[in-house]
Amino acid sequence: MTIPRKISLLAPLALLTLSACATPFRADVQRFVALPDTTGQSFAVVAADPDLSGGLEFGQYATLVEQRMSQLGYRLSEDPAAAELIVSMDYDVDKGREKVVSDFDPFFAPIGFRGHRGFYGRHRYRYGFNDPFLFGGAGFSGYGGVRSFTVYTTELDLKIDRAVDGERLFEGKAEAMSRSKSLTYLVPNLVEAMFTNFPGNSGESVRISVAPEKK
DSSP states (O other): OOOHHHHHHHHHHHHHHHHHHHEEEEEOOOOOOOOOSSOOEEEEEESSSSSTOOEEEEEHHHHHHHHHHHTTTEEEEGGGGOSSSSEEEEEEEEEEEEEEEEEOOOSSOOOOOOSHHHHHHSSEEEETTTTTTSSEEEEEEEEEEOEEEEEEEEEEEEEETTTTTTOEEEEEEEEEEEEOOOOOOOOOOHHHHTTTTTTTTEEEEEEEOOOOOOO
Protein backbone atom coordinates (compact mmCIF):
# COMPACT_ATOMS: atom_id res chain seq x y z
CA MET A 1 0.00 0.00 0.00
CA THR A 2 1.32 3.42 -0.96
CA ILE A 3 1.49 5.97 1.87
CA PRO A 4 0.04 9.35 0.83
CA ARG A 5 2.79 11.90 0.28
CA LYS A 6 1.30 14.37 2.77
CA ILE A 7 1.32 11.77 5.57
CA SER A 8 4.83 10.56 4.71
CA LEU A 9 6.13 14.12 4.98
CA LEU A 10 4.41 14.77 8.29
CA ALA A 11 5.62 11.55 9.97
CA PRO A 12 9.27 12.65 10.49
CA LEU A 13 8.02 15.99 11.85
CA ALA A 14 5.80 14.20 14.39
CA LEU A 15 8.68 11.99 15.48
CA LEU A 16 10.89 15.03 15.98
CA THR A 17 8.21 16.67 18.07
CA LEU A 18 7.76 13.61 20.29
CA SER A 19 11.52 13.31 20.68
CA ALA A 20 11.81 16.92 21.78
CA CYS A 21 9.02 16.47 24.33
CA ALA A 22 11.13 13.77 25.98
CA THR A 23 14.16 16.01 26.46
CA PRO A 24 16.22 14.61 29.37
CA PHE A 25 16.63 16.49 32.63
CA ARG A 26 20.09 18.05 32.64
CA ALA A 27 22.06 19.20 35.67
CA ASP A 28 25.48 20.78 36.11
CA VAL A 29 27.32 19.03 38.95
CA GLN A 30 30.50 20.15 40.70
CA ARG A 31 32.13 18.09 43.43
CA PHE A 32 35.16 18.51 45.70
CA VAL A 33 36.37 15.25 47.15
CA ALA A 34 38.59 14.21 50.05
CA LEU A 35 36.70 11.03 50.91
CA PRO A 36 38.78 7.99 51.91
CA ASP A 37 38.02 4.62 50.39
CA THR A 38 34.70 3.18 51.46
CA THR A 39 35.14 0.70 54.30
CA GLY A 40 31.57 0.55 55.54
CA GLN A 41 31.61 3.77 57.56
CA SER A 42 28.32 4.66 59.24
CA PHE A 43 26.51 7.81 58.18
CA ALA A 44 23.43 9.91 58.89
CA VAL A 45 21.66 12.41 56.64
CA VAL A 46 20.69 15.70 58.27
CA ALA A 47 19.16 18.97 57.06
CA ALA A 48 21.55 21.86 56.61
CA ASP A 49 18.59 24.20 57.10
CA PRO A 50 17.03 23.74 60.58
CA ASP A 51 13.63 24.68 59.12
CA LEU A 52 13.72 21.51 57.01
CA SER A 53 14.76 19.22 59.83
CA GLY A 54 12.11 16.69 60.77
CA GLY A 55 9.90 17.56 57.80
CA LEU A 56 8.17 14.80 55.86
CA GLU A 57 9.27 16.27 52.54
CA PHE A 58 12.91 16.45 53.62
CA GLY A 59 12.65 12.90 54.94
CA GLN A 60 11.52 11.70 51.53
CA TYR A 61 14.55 13.25 49.81
CA ALA A 62 16.90 12.12 52.60
CA THR A 63 15.76 8.55 51.99
CA LEU A 64 16.97 8.82 48.39
CA VAL A 65 20.41 9.93 49.59
CA GLU A 66 20.47 7.14 52.19
CA GLN A 67 19.70 4.58 49.50
CA ARG A 68 22.50 5.82 47.26
CA MET A 69 25.01 5.97 50.12
CA SER A 70 24.06 2.43 51.17
CA GLN A 71 24.53 1.19 47.61
CA LEU A 72 28.06 2.58 47.73
CA GLY A 73 28.86 0.51 50.82
CA TYR A 74 28.23 2.94 53.67
CA ARG A 75 26.09 1.91 56.66
CA LEU A 76 23.04 3.92 57.67
CA SER A 77 22.99 5.02 61.31
CA GLU A 78 19.60 5.81 62.84
CA ASP A 79 21.31 8.06 65.39
CA PRO A 80 23.34 10.96 63.94
CA ALA A 81 25.27 11.19 67.22
CA ALA A 82 26.61 7.68 66.62
CA ALA A 83 27.44 8.12 62.91
CA GLU A 84 31.00 8.36 61.63
CA LEU A 85 29.96 10.59 58.73
CA ILE A 86 27.42 13.42 58.75
CA VAL A 87 25.77 14.04 55.38
CA SER A 88 24.08 17.46 55.32
CA MET A 89 21.68 18.31 52.52
CA ASP A 90 19.98 21.49 51.39
CA TYR A 91 17.86 22.33 48.34
CA ASP A 92 15.99 25.30 46.95
CA VAL A 93 14.19 26.55 43.86
CA ASP A 94 14.15 30.22 42.96
CA LYS A 95 11.11 32.32 42.05
CA GLY A 96 11.80 31.97 38.36
CA ARG A 97 12.64 34.36 35.58
CA GLU A 98 10.43 35.20 32.65
CA LYS A 99 11.91 34.55 29.23
CA VAL A 100 10.55 36.02 26.01
CA VAL A 101 11.39 34.44 22.66
CA SER A 102 10.29 35.15 19.11
CA ASP A 103 9.25 32.42 16.73
CA PHE A 104 11.71 31.19 14.15
CA ASP A 105 11.78 30.98 10.39
CA PRO A 106 11.25 27.48 8.91
CA PHE A 107 14.95 26.93 8.25
CA PHE A 108 17.40 28.48 10.72
CA ALA A 109 16.82 30.86 13.60
CA PRO A 110 18.82 31.95 16.67
CA ILE A 111 16.23 30.47 19.04
CA GLY A 112 16.83 28.99 22.48
CA PHE A 113 17.62 29.99 26.01
CA ARG A 114 20.68 32.21 26.36
CA GLY A 115 20.37 33.38 29.96
CA HIS A 116 22.62 30.83 31.73
CA ARG A 117 26.05 30.34 30.28
CA GLY A 118 27.25 26.80 30.74
CA PHE A 119 23.94 25.02 30.03
CA TYR A 120 23.31 25.78 26.37
CA GLY A 121 25.78 27.33 23.99
CA ARG A 122 25.05 29.96 21.41
CA HIS A 123 24.21 28.20 18.18
CA ARG A 124 21.33 28.01 15.74
CA TYR A 125 18.78 25.23 15.92
CA ARG A 126 17.09 23.90 12.80
CA TYR A 127 13.34 24.25 13.24
CA GLY A 128 13.94 24.83 16.94
CA PHE A 129 13.28 21.17 17.88
CA ASN A 130 16.50 20.94 19.87
CA ASP A 131 15.47 23.70 22.24
CA PRO A 132 14.40 21.97 25.49
CA PHE A 133 12.34 24.97 26.55
CA LEU A 134 10.03 24.91 23.54
CA PHE A 135 8.10 21.93 24.85
CA GLY A 136 6.37 20.79 28.01
CA GLY A 137 4.48 24.02 28.59
CA ALA A 138 3.84 26.83 26.13
CA GLY A 139 3.09 25.75 22.56
CA PHE A 140 3.80 27.24 19.17
CA SER A 141 2.33 30.65 18.49
CA GLY A 142 3.05 30.63 14.77
CA TYR A 143 5.71 32.38 12.72
CA GLY A 144 6.41 35.98 13.49
CA GLY A 145 4.93 35.82 16.98
CA VAL A 146 6.37 36.29 20.46
CA ARG A 147 5.78 34.09 23.48
CA SER A 148 7.07 33.86 27.01
CA PHE A 149 7.63 31.24 29.70
CA THR A 150 9.14 31.03 33.18
CA VAL A 151 12.44 29.28 33.86
CA TYR A 152 13.30 28.13 37.38
CA THR A 153 16.76 27.38 38.80
CA THR A 154 16.98 24.60 41.39
CA GLU A 155 20.04 23.77 43.49
CA LEU A 156 20.98 20.82 45.64
CA ASP A 157 23.89 21.12 48.07
CA LEU A 158 25.43 18.05 49.70
CA LYS A 159 28.26 18.02 52.23
CA ILE A 160 29.91 15.15 54.09
CA ASP A 161 31.88 15.78 57.30
CA ARG A 162 33.78 13.40 59.52
CA ALA A 163 31.87 13.39 62.80
CA VAL A 164 34.82 12.95 65.15
CA ASP A 165 36.56 16.20 64.20
CA GLY A 166 34.23 17.94 61.73
CA GLU A 167 36.70 17.67 58.84
CA ARG A 168 35.04 18.31 55.50
CA LEU A 169 35.37 15.28 53.19
CA PHE A 170 32.99 16.12 50.37
CA GLU A 171 31.23 19.14 48.88
CA GLY A 172 28.84 18.80 45.98
CA LYS A 173 26.47 21.12 44.15
CA ALA A 174 23.96 20.12 41.49
CA GLU A 175 22.11 22.86 39.64
CA ALA A 176 19.48 22.68 36.94
CA MET A 177 17.23 25.00 34.98
CA SER A 178 13.72 23.84 34.23
CA ARG A 179 10.26 25.07 33.37
CA SER A 180 9.03 23.00 36.30
CA LYS A 181 9.22 24.27 39.87
CA SER A 182 8.02 21.02 41.44
CA LEU A 183 10.56 20.00 44.08
CA THR A 184 9.14 16.47 44.13
CA TYR A 185 10.31 16.16 40.53
CA LEU A 186 13.45 18.30 40.67
CA VAL A 187 15.14 17.20 43.91
CA PRO A 188 15.10 13.43 43.15
CA ASN A 189 16.62 14.16 39.74
CA LEU A 190 19.29 16.35 41.32
CA VAL A 191 20.09 13.57 43.82
CA GLU A 192 20.38 11.14 40.90
CA ALA A 193 22.74 13.54 39.13
CA MET A 194 24.79 14.10 42.30
CA PHE A 195 25.40 10.38 42.75
CA THR A 196 26.11 9.57 39.12
CA ASN A 197 29.73 8.35 39.05
CA PHE A 198 30.04 9.40 42.70
CA PRO A 199 32.22 10.81 44.16
CA GLY A 200 33.79 11.95 40.89
CA ASN A 201 37.01 13.86 40.39
CA SER A 202 37.65 16.70 42.81
CA GLY A 203 37.06 20.12 41.30
CA GLU A 204 35.56 18.76 38.10
CA SER A 205 32.29 20.12 36.70
CA VAL A 206 30.19 17.69 34.71
CA ARG A 207 26.82 17.79 33.00
CA ILE A 208 24.56 14.88 33.91
CA SER A 209 21.42 13.86 31.99
CA VAL A 210 18.66 11.85 33.65
CA ALA A 211 15.16 10.80 32.60
CA PRO A 212 12.63 13.51 31.65
CA GLU A 213 9.56 14.29 33.72
CA LYS A 214 6.63 11.94 33.11
CA LYS A 215 3.52 13.66 31.78
